[in-house]
Amino acid sequence: MxxxxxxxxxxxxxxxxxxxxxxxxxxxxxxxxxxxxxxxxxxxxxxxxxxxxxxxxxxxxxxxxxxxxxxxxxxxxVANGSELHPMQQAFMDNHGLQCGFCTPGMVMTALDIVNRNGNNLDEATVRKELEGNICRCTGYHNIVKSVQAGAKNMGGS
Amino acid sequence: MYEFNYRKVDSVDAAVEAIQQADDGKFVAGGQTMLPTMKHRLASPSDVIDLGGIAELVGVCVEGDTVIIGAMTTHAAVAASAEVQAAIPALAKLAANIGDPAVRNKGTIGGSIANHDPAADYPAAVIALGATVKTSRREIPGEEFFTDMFETALEEDEIITAVTFPVAEMAAYMKFENPASRYAIVGVFVAKTGGEVRVGVTGATSCAHRGLQLEAALGGQLDASGIDAVELPVENMNSDIHASAEYRAHLVKVMTKRAVEACAQ
Incomplete structure (x- = not known):
């Protein structure tokens, strides 16, 4: 050991x-x-x-x-006590999850995307950056929207 | 995964000594292939010697017309390097398209070429750019480094320390990737250096190699008009559920043409 x-x-x-x-x-x-x-x-x-x-x-x-x-x-x-992180909130607001299994990884990757690419993310960037995260429910559309919205809200808060 | 002895070392000499003392030791660089392989019990080394603590193997520098990349430099670092982007933009772009962001944060150039997955990206660049693989004991020309599927010129106790790439006048890499794994079903790197045009091919056969027939058709020019007439031996091509041998032979030519066109732009 x-x-x-x-x-x-x-x-x-x-x-x-x-x-x-x-x-x-x-x-x-x-x-x-x-x-x-x-x-x-x-x-x-x-x-x-x-x-x-x-x-x-x-x-x-x-x-x-x-x-x-x-x-x-x-x-x-990631959250501040019971207050969701803006990226978590964005997944909630944009229906960025269904079963939720992939969501923790999606949120952690999303935060890394923002760290490297800033708060104004275009759709193509988000889709490319999410290549290493698989979701079997959503079809990704609302995940992409969530990441874009969360990134924007992180900049504005 | 079977249990093993783990050793983290802080110098190349210590790593060599550690593997010489081990029954069946393996080096781990970024671990992005090594650990999945061990999880699947396709490898079960007695000792894992972690090169992650050897600071001297990390970093990028440009000296004159040569780009020197330390063996433990991650794909993410190569992709984000302003020096690589300026000197050999095609190499930075290649690194930016290996695997996915989390894999690129751990995977290294030394680990990638030492593993020599026949569908890995870097080998095509090492060959086409005429790179030199520097190791703990010698320098190996890039095109002699890859010997067969998962086989290289490295000895068991030999460690890659750096890869040096001559700066090309023009270069481009095109890959037809597997949409799940991002590995190259076929990848072709074309580079014009010192008046010579070289082609490195990965994914197509059991071993990354120079596309000598393609180079002959190009005749030292970035003009792809002769590529269609090249007849590549189909029997040498890999064939699996992702692509048949015939399809791979076709893709080699298509990727070559696209890379040549990207060079010319």
Whole structure:
């Protein structure tokens, strides 16, 4: 077993893991932060996207030991208490989800899109940037609208 | 995934020593292929030596007419590099279209070419631009680096430290991508450097390679009018559920023409 020390959503945490423990397993099983989902086995679906040191990564494709010393933000660290983050609110307002399984990954990717591309996002940019996040319900149209609206609201708040 | 010994090292020498001591060790760079492969139990190394702590392997610099990319530089960093965008824009664009944003934040150039997935993007650029692969023990010409599917000229305990790309006069990469994985069903990189036009092909066969027949048809010019007449040997092409051998042979020519046209623009 290996000891890992990670800052998750601003709080330092440590745990004992096997070398093979994936970051997503550490988040879900050790920390009980089950907002980060596992939707596939092939690093394609994006349901497990979290931010590590400010960048979006697939937490199913990173070992927990590789995140030792890092700052991790999960979907649980996005809202301000009971007040939704503007990006979360935009998904709600624009019907950007149906079953909700992909939504945590979508929101974390959306925040990364805004970080890199700013608050005025055109549709083509959003669609291209969402290539690594799969949704089986919505057909993506309302997700794209949500990301655009959320980005705009983040700039205006 | 089977359990393994994990070691993170902070120098190339330490990494080489670690793998020499391991029973069946593997290096992990960005892990975007390595970890899924281990999850599927297609690989089960006794030791995983993480190169992520070797700071000297990260970064991009341009010296004269050469772009030097450290082996542990991520695809996202290459894509966003103003220096790469200015020197070889086609290379920055190639990096920007590998996988998806989260994969690009972890995946590295060294990991990609060391793995030599026959549908990876970088090998086409390494070959067409006449790059040199620098390792812990030598320098390998790009076109001699890729030897067969998932096989390279690297020894088991040899680490890529950097890839150096001569700046091309004109270059373009075109890929016909798998819409799910973003891997190249066929990808063709065309580069004009020092009066020579070179073609690097990926995805089409078991090994990334120079398109010598295509180069002959171009005759050193960015003029695609002779490409249609090229007869590529269909028996060498990959064939799978995504594309038949005949279709891949066709796509190689189409992607070559598009890349040549993109160069000329």
């Amino acid at each position: 290996v000891t890992v020390n990670i800052t998750v959503n601003g709080k330092p945490v440590s745990g004992e893991v096997e070398s093979r423990t994936l970051l997503v397993q550490f988040l879900r099983d050790n920390l009980r932060l089950t907002g980060t989902h596992v939707g596939c086995d092939t690093s394609q679906c994006g349901a497990c996207v979290v931010h590590v040191d400010g960048k979006s990564i697939k937490s199913c494709t990173l070992l927990a030991v590789q995140a030792d010393g890092a700052e991790v933000t999960t979907i649980e660290g």
